[in-house]
Amino acid sequence: xxxxxxxxxxxxxxxxxxxxxxxxxxxxxxxxxxxxxxxxxxxxxxxxxxxxxxxxxxxxxxxxxxxxxxxxxxxxxxxxxxxxxxxxxxxxxxxxxxxxxxxxxxxxxxxxxxxxxxxxxxxxxxxxxxxxxxxxxxxxxxxxxxxxxxxxxxxxxxxxxxxxxxxxxxxxxxxxxxxxxxxxxxxxxxxxxxxxxxxxxxxxxxxxxxxxxxxxxxxxxxxxxxxxxxxxxxxxxxxxxxxxxxxxxxxxxxxxxxxxxxxxxxxxxxxxxxxxxxxxxxxxxxxxxxxxxxxxxxxxxxxxxxxxxxxxxxxxxxxxxxxxxxxxxxxxxxxxxxxxxxxxxxxxxxxxxxxxxxxxxxxxxxxxxxxxxxxxxxxxxxxxxxxxxxxxxxxxxxxxxxxxxxx
Numbered sequence: 251x252x253x254x255x256x257x258x259x260x261x262x263x264x265x266x267x268x269x270x271x272x273x274x275x276x277x278x279x280x281x282x283x284x285x286x287x288x289x290x291x292x293x294x295x296x297x298x299x300x301x302x303x304x305x306x307x308x309x310x311x312x313x314x315x316x317x318x319x320x321x322x323x324x325x326x327x328x329x330x331x332x333x334x335x336x337x338x339x340x341x342x343x344x345x346x347x348x349x350x351x352x353x354x355x356x357x358x359x360x361x362x363x364x365x366x367x368x369x370x371x372x373x374x375x376x377x378x379x380x381x382x383x384x385x386x387x388x389x390x391x392x393x394x395x396x397x398x399x400x401x402x403x404x405x406x407x408x409x410x411x412x413x414x415x416x417x418x419x420x421x422x423x424x425x426x427x428x429x430x431x432x433x434x435x436x437x438x439x440x441x442x443x444x445x446x447x448x449x450x451x452x453x454x455x456x457x458x459x460x461x462x463x464x465x466x467x468x469x470x471x472x473x474x475x476x477x478x479x480x481x482x483x484x485x486x487x488x489x490x491x492x493x494x495x496x497x498x499x500x501x502x503x504x505x506x507x508x509x510x511x512x513x514x515x516x517x518x519x520x521x522x523x524x525x526x527x528x529x530x531x532x533x534x535x536x537x538x539x540x541x542x543x544x545x546x547x548x549x550x551x552x553x554x555x556x557x558x559x560x561x562x563x564x565x566x567x568x569x570x571x572x573x574x575x576x577x578x579x580x581x582x583x584x585x586x587x588x589x590x591x592x593x594x595x596x597x598x599x600x601x602x603x604x605x606x607x608x609x610x611x612x613x614x615x616x617x618x619x620x621x622x623x624x625x626x627x628x629x630x631x632x633x634x635x636x637x638x639x640x641x642x643x644x645x646x647x648x649x650x651x652x653x654x655x656x657x
Contacts, residue, residue, distance in 0.1 A: 314641055314649065319352045321649045322615060325605050328353040328398065328456075330616030332568070335359075335384045336624050338391045342639065346620060353456075354392055355400040355567070355616055357626075359385040362403075362410040365442065372419045377434045379441040381449075389451045400567065400616065401458035403505060404439060405488040407474035408463070414438075415475045431479040432487060439491040452497065457565065457614065459505040459536055460492040461485055465519065467511040489523050489531040505536030505567055510553040517560045534563035540618070542630070543586070543593050544575040551600050558610040566601070568618040571644065572630025582631040588656030590631075591643025595655040598648050617648070 319329040330353035337343045347354065358364060359382060367380035381389070392399055414434060417423040426434070446452040464472055464485055471477060476484040492502050504520070506512060516535055523532040535557055541550075557564055571593050574580035604610045619625045621635040634645040646654035 316649050318350045318648055325602050327612060328614040330614055331620050332357040332618050333388055335387060338388055353398050353614055355402050356388050359388055360402055366411055368413050368419055377414060377438040379445045392454055393451055398456050399454045401455050403459040403462040406462040407472055425479055428480050436491045440495045443495045455500050457501045457503055459503050461488050462505045465512055465515050467508055469515045493531045501533035503534045503536040504532060507538040507540055509537045510550045513553040513556040520560050520562060534565055536565050536567040539566045539569040541571040542575045543573055543589050547596055563611045565612060566615040570618045570627055570632040572627050572632040579630045587643050591647040591656030594644045594647030
């Protein structure tokens, strides 16, 4: 009897032990739920999970066979991106810029509020250009790597300090008059190019956005301090002064977004930018090209074909393609990312065909970033590389590898 009781007790202990192991297995699943693990799709960032000590580290993404700058060079086009202090100083991202691109634009550091000094302007009596620390850092980097640059931007309604429009450079004072504001505009533009020359960086620049975003989609001029004080001809004076002080080696651009809705307006505007001898003061129109995957490419191509009829150069200056539509981002599922890859492919293919046939004159195409990690449109997953810096279908769309672009 004692032997039988002992055997029964041992069996019960074994059952209890097995049950304990199951309860402690680390899942939160209940009888009505099943625990699942989602596999991150291309372009998404997987959540960090504890790594088993024996697990091998995730390998680096395989480097693509071709680069953007190699593909674009076959069509006589520079491949550009934008840079900031967030990119320059990060060894991995710096290498990606140098590997993929042969042109850069400062994302923010050459906009007016980064290059104008209020206290020195007050002491001088006119606008003083003094570059910020970030501006100097990025110029030094571009110079050290001999990488050409686009200047962005001189005259703009946004990111421009209010004090430049007021007496004594004091925003609490009244606005200056037209003649004083024209004097300030001329000094500002002249001193900007003088500063670049003093720093030994002027030769880096091949294009400059003189005026940014001055026109509305309905064909009216955007109201701002420049137009309020000087009048609508502030646009002509901006190009007149830029033409006066920029070297011939720098092409002068008007830059805008939603260009597909402004083609007629911009062509008419460009015709007004001539000097007293009828010589054009503008070299090209910058197409910001901020797209969504829901946008109509056929409509866009019709617009740039019309812009090409102006005879001016066209440059894509800030290209990105967000998932979804304006104020309606889509999640980066594999299907959505494939649609994005196809969109990039069709867009770039249409541009290259027009360049090769001579239909449009384009010597530079700039993508506004390269990774979703630093993109200003991060919620739209608009870039070519995901947050881990791995190439997306979008990258392969840009380099025209159709079989890898989501088709």
